[in-house]
Amino acid sequence: FSAGGELGLLAASLDGSEADKAAPIDMFHASIEAIRACPKPVIAAVSGGAAGGGLSTILACDFIISEEEATFLAAHVKIGVTLDGGLTAVLGRQLPRQLASEMCLMGSVVTAETLAQHGLITSLVPKGEAEAAAVKLAGKLARGPVTTQGKIKALLTASQENDLPAQLALEKATLVETLGAAAAKDGI
Numbered sequence: 001f002s003a004g005g006e007l008g009l010l011a012a013s014l015d016g017s018e019a020d021k022a023a024p025i026d027m028f029h030a031s032i033e034a035i036r037a038c039p040k041p042v043i044a045a046v047s048g049g050a051a052g053g054g055l056s057t058i059l060a061c062d063f064i065i066s067e068e069e070a071t072f073l074a075a076h077v078k079i080g081v082t083l084d085g086g087l088t089a090v091l092g093r094q095l096p097r098q099l100a101s102e103m104c105l106m107g108s109v110v111t112a113e114t115l116a117q118h119g120l121i122t123s124l125v126p127k128g129e130a131e132a133a134a135v136k137l138a139g140k141l142a143r144g145p146v147t148t149q150g151k152i153k154a155l156l157t158a159s160q161e162n163d164l165p166a167q168l169a170l171e172k173a174t175l176v177e178t179l180g181a182a183a184a185k186d187g188i
Helices: 007-013 020-039 054-062 075-079 087-094 096-105 113-116 128-141 148-161 162-179 182-187
Strands: 043-046 049-051 063-067 071-073 110-113 123-125
Touching: 007 020, 020 054, 043 054, 043 128, 049 054, 054 071, 054 087, 063 113, 063 128, 071 113, 075 096, 087 096, 096 110, 110 113, 113 123, 123 128, 148 162, 148 182, 162 182
Parallel strands: 043 063, 049 071, 063 123
Antiparallel strands: 071 110
């Protein structure tokens, strides 16, 4: 999938100003936020390994279809830098603390099966089948009410920050809005 950041670019920024160092991080973080904010579901099809920024990118997606042999690595510590792309947010919230620590503090390789057991991977498929499975899933999603799916995705994203009363209020407002839409009239 992705070996992560380009080490040559990182090396070139070592002696740069803080602004020079921050600029590529800002661009990467904007791409992670764009995936999360995209009104359509985003599917990652993982074959091979995903390290560093590649892992961050995958974890920003709504669905992750992974080949059984795929491996995942938060390699940052191995080059003496901290994590980016939301890795600490996702891994810290969704994995047991010890597994997140092993990945982040030791840079340990984790299997697709391990991440699937902890709910981070939507489905595991045999080698060579990730792309076809992702396309099949995309077809199922495309037959659904696209606007409604986007609103549900936004609700799920907001739930990460909202307390229950705020989330209930947002759900109510969104449901009232969608009850007037053509998709609800057709669906009901």
